[in-house]
Amino acid sequence: MDDKTFNQAKRPLNIAYRDVFHDIPCIQDYSCSREEYLSAMKKSIETGQPIESFLKKKGKPISSDSLI
8 A cells, every 4th residue: 555545544534633632643653554444444443442552562672771
């Protein structure tokens, strides 16, 4: 899916998600494709469960400072 198509599909979902959860998730925070993200957004809005219920968040990289 190209950027324009994805952004057009995402826009109304972001508005609906914000109305329910008072927040807008960011695709870069999740390990998924654009299609999976849009599907999870739709499920979140329909079920009233946050997107984290349907997608796995990306792990934070370990910084070398925290290893000491």
